[in-house]
Amino acid sequence: MYTSSKKPQEGTFLWLLKIIAGLLIIIILGIHFYVNHLVAPGGLLSYSNVLAYYQNPIIPIMEIIFLIFVVTHALLGLRSIVLDLNPSQAVLRWINIGFVLIGAIAVIYGTWLVFFVVAKGSGA
Amino acid sequence: MNETHWRVTFEIFRQKTGQPCHFDEYVMDVDPDEYVLDVVERIWAYNDRSLTFRHACHHSTCGACGMRVNSVEKLSCITPIREVARNGGKVRVEPLRNFPVLSDLVVDMGAFYLRLDDAKFSQVASLKDACLPFERKQQVREDGSYERLVDCLECGMCISACPVALTTPEYLGPGVLAAAQHAFHQSRDTSLLDLVDDQDGVWRCHSAYECTAVCPSNVDPGWRIMDLRKNILRHQISKIFSRRGQSR
Amino acid sequence: MKNEPNSTNFLRWFDPRNRKLGTLAFILNRITALGLTLYLFMHLIVLGTLARGPEAYDSFIKLAKTPAILVGETLVIAAGIIHGLNGIRIALNSFGIGTRHQRLIFIGLMVVAAGCIAIFVKSMFFSH
Ligand code: HEM
Ligand code: SF4
Ligand code: FES
Numbered sequence: 001m002y003t004s005s006k007k008p009q010e011g012t013f014l015w016l017l018k019i020i021a022g023l024l025i026i027i028i029l030g031i032h033f034y035v036n037h038l039v040a041p042g043g044l045l046s047y048s049n050v051l052a053y054y055q056n057p058i059i060p061i062m063e064i065i066f067l068i069f070v071v072t073h074a075l076l077g078l079r080s081i082v083l084d085l086n087p088s089q090a091v092l093r094w095i096n097i098g099f100v101l102i103g104a105i106a107v108i109y110g111t112w113l114v115f116f117v118v119a120k121g122s123g124a
Numbered sequence: 125m126n127e128t129h130w131r132v133t134f135e136i137f138r139q140k141t142g143q144p145c146h147f148d149e150y151v152m153d154v155d156p157d158e159y160v161l162d163v164v165e166r167i168w169a170y171n172d173r174s175l176t177f178r179h180a181c182h183h184s185t186c187g188a189c190g191m192r193v194n195s196v197e198k199l200s201c202i203t204p205i206r207e208v209a210r211n212g213g214k215v216r217v218e219p220l221r222n223f224p225v226l227s228d229l230v231v232d233m234g235a236f237y238l239r240l241d242d243a244k245f246s247q248v249a250s251l252k253d254a255c256l257p258f259e260r261k262q263q264v265r266e267d268g269s270y271e272r273l274v275d276c277l278e279c280g281m282c283i284s285a286c287p288v289a290l291t292t293p294e295y296l297g298p299g300v301l302a303a304a305q306h307a308f309h310q311s312r313d314t315s316l317l318d319l320v321d322d323q324d325g326v327w328r329c330h331s332a333y334e335c336t337a338v339c340p341s342n343v344d345p346g347w348r349i350m351d352l353r354k355n356i357l358r359h360q361i362s363k364i365f366s367r368r369g370q371s372r
Numbered sequence: 373m374k375n376e377p378n379s380t381n382f383l384r385w386f387d388p389r390n391r392k393l394g395t396l397a398f399i400l401n402r403i404t405a406l407g408l409t410l411y412l413f414m415h416l417i418v419l420g421t422l423a424r425g426p427e428a429y430d431s432f433i434k435l436a437k438t439p440a441i442l443v444g445e446t447l448v449i450a451a452g453i454i455h456g457l458n459g460i461r462i463a464l465n466s467f468g469i470g471t472r473h474q475r476l477i478f479i480g481l482m483v484v485a486a487g488c489i490a491i492f493v494k495s496m497f498f499s500h
Contacts, residue, residue, distance in 0.1 A: 003296065023460070224375070287391075330401070
């Protein structure tokens with residue numbers, strides 16, 4: 001067998017996750033624009049607008065789901081570009097750790113921000 | 125050659141092992157309906173005996189004469205000068221990309237051939253299975269008793285054209301994946317799916333379809349890669365359900 | 373010339389010369405992907421102004437109404453539409469749908485993309 005042994009890099013699962021996350025992004029992005037223009041006429045151009053907008057519970061839930069999928073898809077996509085540069089296994093291990101950390105921080109930070117805005121709005 | 129109509133400058137890639145590469149220019153009198161390989165042979169015969177290149181059949185069967193003509197992969201034995209140059213113009217001839225250069229226009233395709241073996245590439249198939257499944261043009265005996273050579277010439281041009289193969293020698297490449305699809309299509313041997321279900325297999329492809337564009341023999345490697353993806357997904361999903369069925 | 377596969381060859385990914393439409397699709401997908409990812413993380417950082425109270429956010433919105441930022445935003449929207457629609461082609465092909473017509477599908481999707489981008493540009497620059 002000439003072909004080198006299996007690498008646990010991007011198999012069916014991660015690839016499918018990337019594609020499904022990508023397709024969900026389109027759907028949610030569509031809803032996002034629809035809601036932005038119909039539910040929030042005039043757009044979210046001031047701080048108080050944003051606070052009011054986030055009082056509808058659908059919005060923060062949608063934003064958080066959207067965030068998770070976008071971050072997942074973007075980091076998996078970025079990783080597949082990095083894989084095309086043929087990194088060594090050692091470098092790849094650090095890249096994996098880095099991407100997981102970046103993803104986790106981005107999602108936690110974004111979720112915190114959403115809750116912060118919701119709390120601010122209901123307090124006001 | 126009985127009639128000479130055109131004067132064309134051939135810029136030929138030259139490199140001997142371990143040495144830097146350069147281009148040599150040969151001004152040649154050619155018949156526009158000659159093929160690029162004919163002129164390369166004439167350059168070797170009359171201008172420079174140290175020029176090396178590969179060919180055998182001269183009629184698009186052996187797949188040995190794949191080169192980059194003006195940066196596009198061509199079987200040089202069936203590429204007329206008329207198609208790639210004008211009178212007074214230039215033609216640039218280079219070896220295939222993404223393979224190590226051995227000497228001038230000759231590249232080392234050893235890894236490609238070994239991988240074809242891994243993909244259980246079979247040079248012969250029944251008439252029914254030799255062509256693309258969506259192409260049923262031939263008269264076929266139902267019993268499959270007639271066989272023919274399969275379409276792939278093992279020319280390696282698809283690998284030269286592939287933008288993904290540019291950066292990594294690990295990628296199996298379109299020709300090998302196409303061979304695996306072909307073998308899977310005939311045998312339903314799922315070990316072939318395992319072979320290509322890998323970062324260096326079908327998931328590496330980024331859908332540029334350059335392989336299909338340059339393939340001289342209607343193998344359509346791009347279609348075959350996507351067909352493998354579909355079959356892997358189907359296989360994985362059915363595995364999940366059959367495992368559940370067993371545990372009950 | 374580097375003939376062998378080499379990770380330093382990556383700039384040649386972005387060279388469409390002598391290649392077909394599929395390479396252009398690949399290049400567009402990759403460039404828009406990189407642009408969108410950069411935007412995503414910038415966007416998350418910038419939205420941090422929401423946590424710093426109304427003044428910070430409202431002054432950021434004022435900044436966002438300057439022409440340079442509006443043009444940048446239009447590019448992001450265009451990139452998102454192109455990348456998303458091309459993504460549909462890749463997904464469908466990989467599930468074995470329309471692979472033989474990938475070229476036509478790409479052209480069709482890019483026509484749709486051009487239409488969507490035109491609508492956005494109109495509503496962004498000409499409707500207020
Ligand atoms: C609008 C919906 C989107 C869809 C349907 C989508 C779809 C896809 C698909 C199918 C790929 C795989 C490309 C390939 O294998 O060559 C991909 C790659 C990628 N996407 Fe998306 N995407 C979307 C949005 C986004 C967004 C918003 C970002 C950034 C925040 C992003 C970042 C990336 C990156 C970095 C890649 C890797 C590019 C590559 O492999 O060349 N995508 N996308
Ligand atoms: S699939 Fe086509 S281009 Fe690739 S090696 Fe076979 S004949 Fe040549
Ligand atoms: S010499 Fe045999 S295919 Fe060209």
